Amino acid sequence: MATIEDVARRAGVSQSTVSYALSGKRPISADTRRRIEKAIEELGYRPHAGARALASARTDVIGLMAPLRTGVDVNVIMQFVAGVVTGASRSGYDVLLLTQDEGSVARVTSSSMVDALVVMDVEDDDARLPALQNLRQPAVLIGLPTDPHGLSCVDLDFAQAGAVAVRRLVAAGHRSIALIGSPAEVVSRHTSYAERMTRGFVGACEAAGAAYLVLPTAASAAGAVASVDRILAMMPDVTGLVVHNEVALPHVISRFQMRGRGVPDQVSVVAVCPENVAVSLPSPVTSVDIPAESIGQIAVEMLTGLMKDPSRGEVRLVSPRLTERGSVHEVEVVTGA
Amino acid sequence: MATIEDVARRAGVSQSTVSYALSGKRPISADTRRRIEKAIEELGYRPHAGARALASARTDVIGLMAPLRTGVDVNVIMQFVAGVVTGASRSGYDVLLLTQDEGSVARVTSSSMVDALVVMDVEDDDARLPALQNLRQPAVLIGLPTDPHGLSCVDLDFAQAGAVAVRRLVAAGHRSIALIGSPAEVVSRHTSYAERMTRGFVGACEAAGAAYLVLPTAASAAGAVASVDRILAMMPDVTGLVVHNEVALPHVISRFQMRGRGVPDQVSVVAVCPENVAVSLPSPVTSVDIPAESIGQIAVEMLTGLMKDPSRGEVRLVSPRLTERGSVHEVEVVTGA
DNA sequence: TTGAAAGCGCTAACAG
């Protein structure tokens, strides 16, 4: 492998000139620059990442902690990851994929393997928070812990998402609304998005005086079937449905159909899920988008901001956007006697 | 951050002694070792990854090219990735996540960011192959290109998987069998697993004298419905089904049900998918497992082998294993007049 | 606009 010294020799300049030509940190005459570029080209030179990291104390690598255990929301997770990778590469960073275990944060940060961290799947009272707060490197969380003190966070505003979904149904006249939510494991693990979603849903139902039901639902066809059957048992007059569970969604719809309640004729549905999930159903579903990929990109943007100016910490909640796809029908509003 | 020099001073030894104590590359007296460990502990010392990479020409990082665009087989992809990360961390490696674009292989290898590469989603005649063959670093492909010349590969033996699935159905007396396969995009992109699967399926059907039908199927509920309807139109006497499409699977089953053919009473099903997909259906499905996670781990093991001895290239096809879950029923074999 | 040279923190000869 060619080194910067080889390049310098070949271009007839000093190492530092090559270095500066590469970094653009000082002006280089057009002629010199041309000779350097030629030498680089001919030698196929690439700076050695380790040497650069040693000398400059930066690695141009971002660490990403992602929940890889398959199961719930694989789509959403993959889209977050894709967003982070895209955003990183756009800003000249690579991404080091870390496992969830607590040790790896300390390992990669204190051995200077990464310049910054993105942490996904944050719990209310996440065990990793103290470690993250005492880091030389900045960190951005995707999610929202109870106390984000000193940490930057970005997430969809799930409370708003729940409220927006309900309000859409209420506006169409629905007054008995059920929430098919995240699996019970997610809720009990206190990953806050499920709670925020529920809070928004409940708040909007109460504000509208609508009857409501909240059912955490396993991310499987079986879970969907069980929840639909329970809804029909507990709330037989249900006409509106908010589904925040991408795996269950299609099965919920077909189960309602099977139980004699067609969507959207007898039951209106608003999903909260990534767009691609909502559009690829047999008949597309009106949904509040989870813009996972752009949230991933935003996380990286926040990180590059923090690396320039560490005081720029902030919490960013992305506003939800509802897209009509025809799965909500107007109902006759029965006015009280 | 403490450096190795700080540790050495505090322990009253030389830098090299600390280095050797850490690497175990030469014997250290018990007493010295204890003092060093104490100093490391007290200072919270961690070797600087860049410095180490520069001096030793190894990074202990493996590059992983994974298809992050969501869609088909997200589960399978995540499990591959999880397997690679697990395997890597078990062998003391970290994982750098690369995008699919061709440039990144050259970038991370020639700047010495990684010691080795795992490449997923390999196509028959993959554009990245030439670049991979001329690398200082070893590479393992997950998948099987047409000409794996000089490259190590690992994958499920999809031809066998197809055959095993068919033979199970044939053994139960089925003679009209359909394959619900990967989406047409996958097939036309020539990712070889779809073709190998089809070849195994067709071969086994012909060997058994069974009628068969192959239907590439979109990874969506809509795709499933369309394929089921086509099967019933083209092969009304179908009784056996092989499904190699994890997204379509549940919808295929419920569509058959809806069309009056219950699984397994009227139609027997063998899926080819990860175990967790097969078991989490409303009623579990007999399946040929895609052991994605262990294939990911095997890929890393092959890599560590190659790093010790680069001549150890090989192609490994993991034998499929079928697990009974009750979705295959015996049929009366109608003997010819 | 350019060059010389001092590190960055570690590994691995070489020497004892």
Place this chain on the structure above:
DNA sequence: CTGTTAGCGCTTTCAA
């Protein structure tokens, strides 16, 4: 069993 020391390839001050 341990110490001395020469790099690894780059960035960045200092000096011109």
